[in-house]
Amino acid sequence: MSAEKLHVHRYGPTEPARLLLVHGLTGHGRRWKTLAEQHLPEVAVLAPDLLGHGRSSWAAPWTLDANVEALAALLDGPTVVAGHSFGGAVALNLAAAHPDLVSKLVLLDPAVELDGEWMREIADAMLASPDYPDRAEARAEKANGSWGEVAPEELDRDLDEHLVELAGGRYGWRISI
Incomplete structure (x- = not known):
């Protein structure tokens, strides 16, 4: 999976990324704009839209593994990675698959070890989104x-x-x- 499939919001200096921010299941990378611009203006931040989200490719697969590989392709070296909800699960899997690319991991209410039936109900509700x-x-x-x-x-x-x-x-x- 290549990084070209991801639309990436960039904040801060134009240097190699020091922080990768990964949004949740119903989000997009621009949701991190206020955090990056107001609280971390000196940090080079990447905030991609995950596959199937925002302005990134909507072509399947949108799997955890596909997102992990697309994110790995964005990084040049060890980076702090923070993920919220589903983004936390993606970030955790990125750290496991590519420990050389993740210097620190921040998980914000990560979607891990969740009940499968409950997750199916959430997914069904999302697919029926009004x-x-x-x-x-x-x-x-x-x-x-x-x-x-x-x-x-x-x-x-x-x-x-x-x-x-x-x-x-x-x-x-x-x-x-």
Whole structure:
């Protein structure tokens, strides 16, 4: 798997990456923008969209192994790797498969050792993900749900990156899993 299949958001200095940030199952690399720009401006950061997410290739496979190999192709040497949720599982597998590329590993609520039936229910719910008649309805669902405490400008930035117009004029998330 080559790195060309991944869309990569880069933050900080234009030097070899010192930090690789890996998003969760429903996310994309741009979700790390505020952390990288406001809290780590001196650090060269890579924040890719995983396979099947955001602006990366939507062509299967979207497996853990495929993502691990695509991420490994981005790295030139030992790098701090941080992953959230599903990204934590990917990061952990990257460290196991390529210990020479991972200098430190940070796992944020990693999706490991989870019940298979519960994960199937989550996946089924995601695959049945609703579409919306317009941006306002999508925004309202996020603002009234799990993103209720997120700053409005952060929510709008996420919608700008992750909400796309579908065939027929409705809107949905930029994800193919």
